[in-house]
Amino acid sequence: MDLQDSPLLKAAQLCPGGIRTKTDVDVAGVLEHLEDDDWEAALLLLEEIGDAHPQPPRFWDLLADAARLLWLAKDAYWYGWRSSEARNGAILAELCLMSPEEGGRTRPVPPGVVLRPMWDIGLLTPEGEPLLGIAILWVEGRDSLKPGECGSVRLLPLTFEHWRHLKPDDVITMHEIRPPVGAARITGIILPGATGF
Known part of the structure; x- marks a missing residue:
């Protein structure tokens, strides 16, 4: 991979100068790894920067491109997410x-598997029934989330506007059929396009 054409270099160039993570990672460190042809280390450092400082969709698209070039299919899927x-x-x-x-599910939810459950997010239909929203579910970490257990998840609402009223510590319920199969306490919200770019 030529450095000038590298999606990792392009991603690094999208990061504002002077940003650092809590572990003292910065763009200069990424560039050093790129100059040494250590693409995987540069990719991991850029992911850490993206975790610490919101980045635009293009940044993550470039990381996904780099992961595909490095034959890291799971990483490419994650960066696409x-x-x-x-x-x-x-x-x-x-x-x-x-x-x-x-009354919950009988099978675990593996990480990286797309589920599209419905969620009671506190809205009502004109008839007073719960208006369920759909959000794609991603289980964080490497282990499956088993029935009866708790774990960190990420949700991609299909219509984020319906979810805007929610805030950290609100509780929403997960449905795969009418009865609930789980409850989620919100720990954070990523607003659409909230990257500062």
Whole structure:
């Protein structure tokens, strides 16, 4: 991969100068790894910068391109997800799945598998029934979220406008059929296009 054509260099150039992560990672460190042809280390450092400082969708698209060039398919998928978050907005939450005995799901939710459950987000239809919103679910970490357990998740609402009234510590319920199968406490919100660019 030629440095000048590298999607990693282009991603680094999108980062504002002077930003640092809590672990003291900055763009200069990324550039050093690129000059040494250490593409994977540069990719990981750019991801850390993106985690610490909101980045535009293009940044994450470039990381996805680089991951594909490095044959890192799971990473490419993850960066594509992050691009969607930056573009469309996302909800970060701690989801607790009900156990099968409580009427919850019988199978775990693996990380990186797309589920599109419905969520009771506190809105009502004109008839007074809960208006359920759809959001794509991503389980964080490497382990599956098993029935009866809790874990960190990321939600991509299909219509973020319906979710704008939510704030951290609000609780929403997850539905795959009519009865709820879990409850999620919101821990953070990523607004659409909230990157400062």
